[in-house]
Amino acid sequence: MTGVALAEPTVSVSVDGQAVSDGETVRTDSDPTVDIEASADSSIELVEVRVNGEIRESYEPASESFSESTTLDLDNGEQDVRIIVNAEETSTFDATILRDGAAPLIEYTSPFRTPDKAPPPDTTTVGDANVTLAGNIDDHTGAETIEIRRVFEYRYGGTSEQSVATHELQDSGESFEQELFLGDGENDIRVRYTDEMGNVRVHEFTLTMDDNEAPTVELSAPERTGAPQVRIRGAVSDNVKLQTVEVQRPDGTTFQPLTERSPAPNPARLSVDINEEVELSEGPNEFRVEATDNAGNSHSESITVVYDRQIEPRITLDADRTGFEDGQLRVRGRVDRGEIRRVVAQSSDPDSEDVIDIQEAYAGDTTSRVDIDQTLAVGDGETRIRIIVTDSNDNQIDETFTVDASTESVSLDGSSGGSTPAQTPTPATESDTETQTGSGDTDGSDGSGGADESGESGGDVGDAPQADGDGNEGGETPGGDGPGFTPVVALVALALVAVRLAVGHR
Structure with a gap:
């Protein structure tokens, strides 16, 4: 008579009242309670509970069913739990229990360092309003949320005011960083770290902003111009906050691009752009900018533009973009400086001096710049190309060069120019x-x-x-x-x- 094969025992497990599947990972913030249910077609001889290979519990039920509850004393971290049920056949149930009963530890890397994961210093002095709060997180389940709160108290208009900024980071993993914008003085910082198991760590400290750096002023404008107006461009910036920026025009009038004066942290007051068109008088014209930050540090810069109505226009030919296209010559370049009234591009025979083609690039009111992009007909061999500029005094300035249609060569190296007085x-x-x-x-x-x-x-x-x-x-x-x-x-x-x-x- 052939024996009947018996089925393996069935095993069901729950951890802290939650059912667990074979091979599953569960999380707990304390020593877990493990409930075991087993049944078999024959008498169950042995039930073992092992943690990381170590036998923690052993039972000999001598029954076809088994039910037991046990609390496991586990260290923080991942623990491999195996339950073995032996009858005529043997069943094995495996699970991983991640115990996290401790709040996250933080190794700060900015704006101070705590390599030993100790609490941050009570007070840290920094020199810039923009600082980065950063660190590495040591936790078994990782920080689920990081809440950062910055409070800056100040007086303005005779009353006490408070500037508050909050930031929240989600699922930061093993590290984090967050930009903070500080006020000029003491800034109270509170950081709350919460891991996935609900464990919380709170750090409170003060970042003191000490500003000893003066603002920077950058200005740009041509040194000389033949136009009665010029555009002054520049930028004023500070590492904490600009308090006042005063711009003085050449005629002595002033204006202030900043109007807000509150001591509250404000990233918009880190810099201000200058883009001003000013009227010039003949001769030197000084344009001056003075900037003061919230701590009283000051810096000024000035730039001088000489207005000379007689300044000669300048012709610049673009050697890389001037060349033959479909048998004709395309001339590119620009004329700048001075007071330009007319620009003409002309081609002519170098021997007979007969004009082959002439194109007007500009004619009109006085301007300080003309872009040249003209197409000229040329002769079969060498052709002389001439750019003629007429200024507001009817003086003519020209630039001449030679091209050769047979080889489609352009020689700008030998270009020559000159000026002709008004007639x-x-x-x-x-x-x-x-x-x-x-x-x-x-x-x-x-x-x-x-x-x-x-x-x-x-x-x-x-x-x-x-x-x-x-x-x-x-x-x-x-x-x-x-x-x-x-x-x-x-x-x-x-x-x-x-x-x-x-x-x-x-």
């Missing part, structure tokens, strides 16, 4: 070889004088200005007194001018 145009006559009669300078500034009491003109007779090969007018050609100069001759000359002007307006 007072003289009306042209019917032919280029005829002379004009009249004053070379309408205001008589050349010393020749105006008409005398007899009605005869004291002006010079000279050739009209001629355009050079690059399209600029040349300087005036000095003239002498024309022989036989009489009022009749003057009337004839004026008539010729009138005819010329009439023809030009048709």
Whole structure:
């Protein structure tokens, strides 16, 4: 007769009244109570309770059922618990009990250090309003919440005030850090650490803010300009809090970008930007900024801008972005400084000086900057490229360079420039070889004088200005007194001018 196979004993376990599955991990903050229920098809001979391999309890029920409750004396940390039930067959039940009956320990790393996980010092002095509270957490289950409270008390307007800031960190794991913003003086800090088992540790200490550092002031502006206005940019900053910032313009007027004066901690008062357009007078103009922080530390900076209406515009060509595109030349660059009225890009034959193409980059009201991005037609071989700038006094500044379409090469290294003084145009006559009669300078500034009491003109007779090969007018050609100069001759000359002007307006 073949024997009947018996089933393994069944085992059920609960820890502190909560059912536990085989292989599960449970947490407790004290020595746990373990309830064991077992049953088998045959008599249960032995039940053992082992902790980390050590036999803690042993029973010999000699019955097909077993029920027992026992309290295990466990150390903090993870403990492996095994329950063995032996009848004709054997069953094993395993579980892990994580005992955490102690509050978290903290090893602070900032703004002070406690390598031995001791409580923090009662008072710590710091030099910046922005500090980091940080540390490592030693706990079996980890910190579930960290609550931080900063209290700063001060007087303002004759009354006592209080600034309170709170922070809460969740599930920080093994370390934490939190930025705190302090007031200038004593700041009371309270930190509450709670682990997953509800164990709580509270630390209270004081962070004293001692500010010995003056504010910093940074200003930027051009040293010289040809424009009557300039924009001053800068920044004023402090490590704790700015109290006053006074900005003095070149004309002596002042303004203060900060208006709030409360001693309460305020991150917005760590810095202030300066972006001010100011009117300039000819010559040096001083722009001054003085800053004082909440502790009374002061610092000032000034910057001087020279306004020179006669400053010459500057032409800068972009060598990396100037080149051939689809058989034409694309010129890129900029003109800055001075008072710019007109900018022209021109291509011409270097031998005949015939103009191939001309493009106007800017023409209008006076400006201090023009960006150049013009496309010019060029010849088959070498072509001369010229950038011509006219300022507010009608002076011309130019920059010239050569390109070669056959090789699509651009040579800016040999570029040359110069300036041409302002000209007072003289009306042209019917032919280029005829002379004009009249004053070379309408205001008589050349010393020749105006008409005398007899009605005869004291002006010079000279050739009209001629355009050079690059399209600029040349300087005036000095003239002498024309022989036989009489009022009749003057009337004839004026008539010729009138005819010329009439023809030009048709």
